[in-house]
Amino acid sequence: MYIRVVSITAQSKLQFDMTVTYFERVWSPKVIRLGAISAEFVQSSENSGMYIIHYPDEKTAKSVFEKIKPEVDEVRSQNRIQITEGDRLFRVDS
Numbered sequence: 560m561y562i563r564v565v566s567i568t569a570q571s572k573l574q575f576d577m578t579v580t581y582f583e584r585v586w587s588p589k590v591i592r593l594g595a596i597s598a599e600f601v602q603s604s605e606n607s608g609m610y611i612i613h614y615p616d617e618k619t620a621k622s623v624f625e626k627i628k629p630e631v632d633e634v635r636s637q638n639r640i641q642i643t644e645g646d647r648l649f650r651v652d653s
Contacts, residue, residue, distance in 0.1 A: 560596075561614040563624075563644040568607040570638070575606040578638060582610055586630065593626055594619040613647075620644065 569575035579600055587598040595612050602608040614620040624631070634640060 560647040560650075561617045561620045561644065562647050563612045563614070563620055563642065565610040565612075566607070566641045566643070567610060567634070568639040570606070572605050574637065575608070578634065579608070586627070589627065590623055593623045595623060617646070 567575075567578060569578055579602075582598075582600055590598055590612055595614050597613045599611050600608055601611065612620075614623070631640075
């Protein structure tokens with residue numbers, strides 16, 4: 560399992576809400592179609608949060624990223640983003 564976390568800070572609450580809506584309705588279905596297992600968004604403040612995408616492996620994650628790079632650049636032009644990724648070591652669920 561390979562995880563990519565995209566930390567996003569928007570300039571305003573309105574911009575953040577628009578970004579979240581875009582990620583939910585457009586971007587998430589697209590990355591799922593391209594090979595991601597799941598995608599979720601966690602809000603950490605009024606105008607920031609983390610978009611977390613689960614992939615079966617690093618190769619799939621890199622392939623998806625290359626296919627959506629123009630959209631990543633567009634989001635980056637409107638928001639401050641930081642991308643962190645790596646292999647998931649463990650997960651504990653109840």
